[in-house]
Amino acid sequence: NAGVTQTPKFRILKIGQSMTLQCTQDMNHNYMYWYRQDPGMGLKLIYYSVGAGITDKGEVPNGYNVSRSTTEDFPLRLELAAPSQTSVYFCAVGVTEAFFGQGTRLTVV
Amino acid sequence: DQQVKQNSPSLSVQEGRISILNCDYTNSMFDYFLWYKKYPAEGPTFLISISSIKDKNEDGRFTVFLNKSAKHLSLHIVPSQPGDSAVYFCAASDRGSGTYKYIFGTGTRLKVLA
Numbered sequence: 001n002a003g004v005t006q007t008p009k010f011r012i013l014k015i016g017q018s019m020t021l022q023c024t025q026d027m028n029h030n031y032m033y034w035y036r037q038d039p040g041m042g043l044k045l046i047y048y049s050v051g052a053g054i055t056d057k058g059e060v061p062n063g064y065n066v067s068r069s070t071t072e073d074f075p076l077r078l079e080l081a082a083p084s085q086t087s088v089y090f091c092a093v094g095v096t097e098a099f100f101g102q103g104t105r106l107t108v109v
Numbered sequence: 110d111q112q113v114k115q116n117s118p119s120l121s122v123q124e125g126r127i128s129i130l131n132c133d134y135t136n137s138m139f140d141y142f143l144w145y146k147k148y149p150a151e152g153p154t155f156l157i158s159i160s161s162i163k164d165k166n167e168d169g170r171f172t173v174f175l176n177k178s179a180k181h182l183s184l185h186i187v188p189s190q191p192g193d194s195a196v197y198f199c200a201a202s203d204r205g206s207g208t209y210k211y212i213f214g215t216g217t218r219l220k221v222l223a
Contacts, residue, residue: 004152031209040118042198042215043153050208058210090152095209097143098200100152 003027006091006101013081013108021076021104023091031095032074033058034066036087037103043090049074081108112136113201115214123222128186130217132199135180139201143211144173144184147196156197157184189221 007022025032030051035043035058045058049068063085065077078085086108092098114133122128130144140161145153159166159173159182166173172185186193196218200211 033211035213040215042113042115043200043213045210045212048208048210056208059212092152092211096141097155097158098211099155100145102152103150 004091004093004099004101006089006104008104009102010105011107013078013106015081015083015108017081018077018079019081019106021078021089021091021106023074023076023101024072025074025091025093025099026072027093027099028071029093029095029099030071031093031098032068033092033098034064034074034076035090035092036060037090038087046076046089078106083108111215112139113199113212113214115197115199115217117217118215119218119220121220121222122189124191125188128184128189128193128219128221130184130186130197130199130219132182132184132214133180134182134201136201136203136212137180138203138205139212141202141204142173142175142182143200143202144171145198145200145213146193147198147216153198186219189219191221191223194219194221 033048034046047066049055089104091101143158144156147153196216200213
């Protein structure tokens with residue numbers, strides 16, 4: 001039982017490149033979230049989804065896009081990577097408590 | 110605008126003593142609160158939660174207290190153990206809005222000294 005799986009674990013991007021951070025869950029939760037953690041800044045909510053086909057913006061959505069075509073998958077897309085997007089990204093699922101993945105450490109240079 | 114604040118970036122406590130981590134919030138619509146623990150290179154893990162209809166919730170060595178009038182919650186760890194050394198985040202949600210978004214504080218790094 002994997003829970004919440006994020007890929008890749010690490011990635012280095014050049015400015016202007018694009019990439020997709022993958023998040024897959026086997027917990028059958030409707031609610032899924034993307035957070036970023038910057039040093040000393042806690043976790044900031046980027047986007048969240050309350051079910052397949054339904055997504056909404058969080059606190060810091062600019063520069064990101066999401067889609068939710070299935071219950072299991074909630075990918076996060078960066079279209080034009082910028083140095084300000086260097087961060088650790090966490091996917092989470094759940095309602096009364098959120099279960100987090102291991103994170104993706106992204107560096108934009 | 111930081112809706113959830115943890116004003117102490119770090120805390121050191123001797124093993125066996127009580128650790129008290131504090132969290133303040135500004136949004137009076139928050140009605141559900143959680144504490145998470147995070148080790149380096151891992152995702153946060155859920156510790157304990159409390160609904161706004163309660164003022165205390167216990168789970169083993171962990172107790173969360175909620176003071177709604179002060180918009181303040183605290184996490185007590187008794188007794189503290191070296192394995193408790195981690196970053197602790199509080200989070201809040203306005204479940205009444207039906208969206209279940211969690212807003213996190215900036216974290217407090219707890220170090221338990223052996």
